[in-house]
Amino acid sequence: MADNQSVYNIEQIRKLEKLYARFHDGSTYALMERAGKAAFDLLRRRWPLAQRLLVICGKGNNGGDGFIVARLAQQAGLNVQVVMLKPEFLPKGDAGRAFELLKQTSVEVVSWSEALLEGHDLIIDAMLGIGIQSDVREPYTQVIHALNQCALPVLALDIPSGLDADTGMICGVCIEASVTLTFIGQKRGLLTGQAADVCGDIELDELECGQGVFSLVSTKVSHYRYEQGIRWLKPRPPVCHKGMFGHVLIVGGAPGMAGAARMAAEAAGRTGAGLVSVLTHQSHAALVSVQRPEIMSHGVGEDIDISRLVPLLKKASVIAMGPGLGLDSWGRQLAAAVDEFVVSNKVPCVYDADALTWLSENPASENPVNQPLRVITPHPGEAARLLECANADIQRDRFSAVERLNEVYGGVCVLKGAGSLIASNGKTSVATYGNPGMASGGMGDVLTGIIAGLMAQGIPAYDASQLGVAIHGLAADDACEQKTEKAHHRGLLATDLMPYIRTLVNPAP
Incomplete structure (x- = not known):
């Protein structure tokens, strides 16, 4: 069996x-038979009352999987019709063999x-399967549009037709599946990009390829699970004190944006940081502590003197900069001062929001490998600024x-979005937790606080970032x-997450 966290690209699946x-x-036909059997077993489990199946097949191996499903369904007494798109091209290879067996039935x-x-x-x-390399063409386009407009459930074999298996981008048009049964290994494109809009529930069947096969193909991409990070969340010893769990300093909160810094600070505290401070604009510094008295709040005016900030910065075991920082003179001066301190003193730091825009305008001159303790958490727009490209390119x-x-x-880089990606030193993981309710203000500030809070407790930056995204x-x-069945996404606020964060960082033994 493969490591069930492994994620593959198309080239690796072919290998x-x-x-x-x-x-x-030299034969792969047994894999096709197993794929068809796995799909038939799944449809009987998920839709036990379904009696009339319409199997729509292309000319390649994905169509071959469909031929086998149709044959097995007919043998089980179901009413089956098969649509062959582009019938002028007879299937070849394994798909051709499956088609010949289908013709021996009454389907x-x-x-x-x-x-x-x-x-x-x-x-x-x-x-279409995983081999699509350009936008979907006719007659597939017409069929996909029709299927998406009907009310019938759809089981996609291997991948929804029209979805790029490497990137998760829709190639013009794509099937909107109820369930996707993918074969052999998990594909990158099922876990990020636009995949969440079209895949429905995802199930994996390795088709009994055998450990010997999987051991010969290595991948540096993995599907991260919250359970992997529980090892960092062991119960605290009875004899402990706040100094054992780190001090997070949140830097941000320009006039009118104090809430962002305050939410990041509370998230760090709810995650378990021993101490949390905020360095924010003096006009509302006192308000932060009034709202959440556990947060120590320090104000700084328009004239920023780095020498006055150093004593506070030195107390921090982790600095998180950016929530509500702003891009006016105050925010830019503060970003420059804190960045200089962080780089010079090698302090672990999380850069988010406006700090990322500042970073894109002030790229570091030093070798990036000398920044092992820096975590950046861009959304696609911020990532585009950091790489000087278009959002669509990201x-x-x-x-x-x-x-x-x-x-x-x-x-460490955390590229946020549906299927957030976390990359460091040639390794990449993808976390698929979350929902559309997170499309509201302040969610990124909370994530910044969570990651910083975990780092403050001694969790390495990459592990803290993965676990933070999952939490x-x-x-x-x-x-x-x-x-x-009553999931309610509309109206979710970032602060609604706080009690659940605390539960997740205290897993049951």
């Missing part, structure tokens, strides 16, 4: 298939007609973008009752 063939007399092979949708209970998408290939950010800026997303899922 796994070839290795299987090498160990099994009806028909041409596409939108009227077919009225007589079926379930659609099987076996059209989203077009999020894996390449996060790797490039890490190369340029060093330390952030899970807290939002819990706040929205994501695992129930």
